[in-house]
Amino acid sequence: MNDLAVEVKGLSVRFGDFYAVNGISFTVRRGETFGFLGANGAGKTTTIRVLCGLLRPSEGLVSVGGISFDHNEQAVKAKVGYMSQKFTLYNDMTVEENLNFTASLRKMEKATYEQRRKELFDFISFDKPLNTLVRDLSGGTKQQVSLAAALLHDPEIIFLDEPTAGVTPASRSRFWQLIRQLAKRNKTVFVTTHYMDEAEQCDRIALMREGRIIALDSPEGLKTAAFSTPMLEFDPRGSLSFAEVSAFARHDVFLFFEPYGLRFHAAIKSEDAWETVRNGFEKNFTIKRIKPSLEDVFIQIVEGKAG
Amino acid sequence: MNGFVWRRAVAVARKEVYHILRDPATLGAALVLPVFMVIMFGVAIEFNVKNVALAVSDSDQSQSSRRLLDTFGSSGYFLIHHVSSPHAGITDVSAERARAALVIPPRFEQDLFAGRGAEAQVLVDGTDNSTVGPVLGYVGSIQNMASQRIGGFDPSPPYEIRTRFLFNPELNSKWFVIPGLTVVVMSILSILLTALTVAREWENGSMELLLSTPVLPLEIIVGKLAPYGILGIIAVVFVYVIARTVFGIPFVGHLWVFGFGCLLFLITYLAQGLLISVATRKQTVAMQLSMMTGYLPSQLLSGFIFPIASMPAFFQYFTMILPARWFMLIARDTFLEGSSVLELAGPFLALALICGLMVFLAARRFKRDLEP
């Protein structure tokens, strides 16, 4: 049996003359948590819509769960669960009505459905009455019930499009606990996000920019590949003027020098060059060697591509 | 594997019913609106049927003209007084000394005997809704009676009474208007509500989620339209019952002919609503478009208020593409005249044609949009 959950080769999606997705290729293994990162309009949602059978590719081959779309979209739809970015549940219906509706569309047996619903409510620790109107749920709970709806038919592959947009940090971390548990149950999770800390929890991440994948690896792999030289954190000793900061940022020794909260993160071109100028910087900063964060990696990759 | 599954269509329909029941505006529109409109139009168009003052200018003064007058007089509906000229008759009507005037031209009898077709004219104050309907009704039957009296038993009237409406060419009579309300009420419920419901699903993004399940486009259509179809039928039943019981409007035709017409019309408008909805995908635009292509033509161009015969030639042809025009004919006819389906073949054929076309267009567009 094929151990690839998703296989994409040379996928392009065109709207008129505009390429929303431009010749991307990647694979996702079964049981993998695969993250999709990218700025607004990068093409993440468009890619997911193709993988869920909602949009036909302009070019390229797509197979999901070992089935190619050209052959049987219905079979693919039975294997995947989708939580869309825009819509979660019908607000004017109760939790139960929403789930009943999904179950009917999936032609689930009543007994199977009720059993499954109970499991999922345990899974998301949902303890409110079933006849609560969705509009009365908090944002975080709503996302979790929506996840339950997407999981109802026990799909092999779950597509989550920005599932944690607009919920509290506590709900976000709770939601990611659920995602990790799904991974433990050997489900394939394909998730898009804007948050670096979330991306950090994926097995592998693809970074999208203007319809192309510009980096794809595990978080660790990305960090080592992007920075052969160490990363430094600069903590200013006193206040610095804007002119001073931009003078540092333009210094030849850095690959980049970017603000990071009140501090700065920088990558140096080589240790030798750094040693010659280091004393000058230590007057103004406390300097510390750090492991790069994913954000540093992406700045490096995006700057690299853009420059 | 790819067959239509009733359970999914029913699930979509049930969901739609929840939306309707929990949205007071929709429910109100569906239930209150028909009742409100029927009562409003019904009460506004009250009329009294007896003793219509009739000014008569008889320039012929022949035996035939006197027989004609006699028929009017003996009908019991008219109080006749003579005036000296046609002009004086009009003056009487505008001064409200008379509610209608009958003008018999000088060569009435001569034309009649010469077989040239004699003409007499009835002038009615069209602004006075309460007169128009009954006068029109009486003129028709008096013409029949009078031609028998004057011309022996010749069944085809040898002369014609022309009716002209002074001041206001629009015709309003409750008998005429209320059957037509079925058209207007359905135009609001079926086009507007379906256009909104499908557009809402696009607008909030839930259509995507529906389509990510194995549900088929046809199941979505059937499920989403069925509740509004039923709502439309309930509204028509309301109109019918109120018309019959509260206003005592007769229904001389066959219920099944009327029902068949309703069904064709309803399906046409549901399809039109769907088409608008799929094409616009925005509730605001869908609302405007369904007002423009559904409600307004049904109100203004269907013959509901303005008779099609008195429209400019262009509009007389243009209205032929409006399902409302044809259903208006069917509704009025089944209420007031009771023709058979065969006699109504023209309107039915036209309506069926438009219906088929609309369903075809909507289904094609919907399928093309939904299939990836």
Ligand SMILES: Nc1ncnc2c1ncn2[C@@H]1O[C@H](COP(=O)(O)OP(=O)(O)OP(=O)(O)O)[C@@H](O)[C@H]1O
């Ligand atoms: N149906 C469409 N017609 C035309 N352009 C579209 C359509 N759908 C998406 N686009 C365009 O394609 C590009 C990619 O959109 P997409 O929604 O995939 O981005 P995204 O990465 O999901 O962004 P976000 O983070 O905002 O969700 C955008 O520029 C968008 O405007």
Ligand SMILES: [Mg+2]
């Ligand atoms: Mg998106």
